[in-house]
Amino acid sequence: MNKNLILLGLFASLALTTSCSNSESTSENEEEIIVSDQYLYEGDNSATALDWNGTYKGTVPCASCEGIETTLTLNTDRTYKLSTHYFGRNDALEEDDMGTFTWDETGSIITLEQVSNGPRQYKVGENRLWQLDMDGNMITGDLADHYILTKQ
Known part of the structure; x- marks a missing residue:
């Protein structure tokens, strides 16, 4: 039973870690999209x-x-x-x-x-x-x- 709980906890932490890293990469991708919609120009124009x-x-x-x-x-x-x-x-x-x-x-x-x-x-x-x-x-x-x- 304890082995099952340890395995379950391990999988849960692995899933949580994966979802957090995916969330960060999604956030970066969203930022890239926003930048591309703002025309990639430096300064005011x-x-x-x-x-x-x-x-x-x-x-x-x-x-x-x-x-x-x-x-x-x-x-x-x-x-x-x-x-x-x-x-x-x-x-x-x-x-x-x-x-x-x-x-x-x-x-x-x-x-x-x-x-x-x-x-x-x-x-x-x-x-x-x-x-x-x-x-x-x-x-x-x-x-x-x-x-x-x-x-x-």
Whole structure:
């Protein structure tokens, strides 16, 4: 009988030790997942320090129309919806794109992955997005302020 109690106690302590070590490794794995969701960037940047998710809107210049009303919604699961409304062309042509976006290595620029045409990159700032040119550079010149979308 005593042997059975000793064996039972031994198995119980072994089970307890195993469950504690599994709990620690689960905790570490959960921490890794959280870190990966926070984008693995050091220091403050747009991806980690700003409340970037939401809907941004603005009218950007257009070479062949009166302007392009642009609405971009960024979701926390890194999906987006981009709606463009072309004024004065094809009866105010509207286009919608949906897909995913990625952050650059600095955590300050997003790239829209499934855009059918047009600009794909935006610099993320406090309650605004700057549309970048086709090469991913900030737009400069007299019309630069017209390439900003503001958070709604």
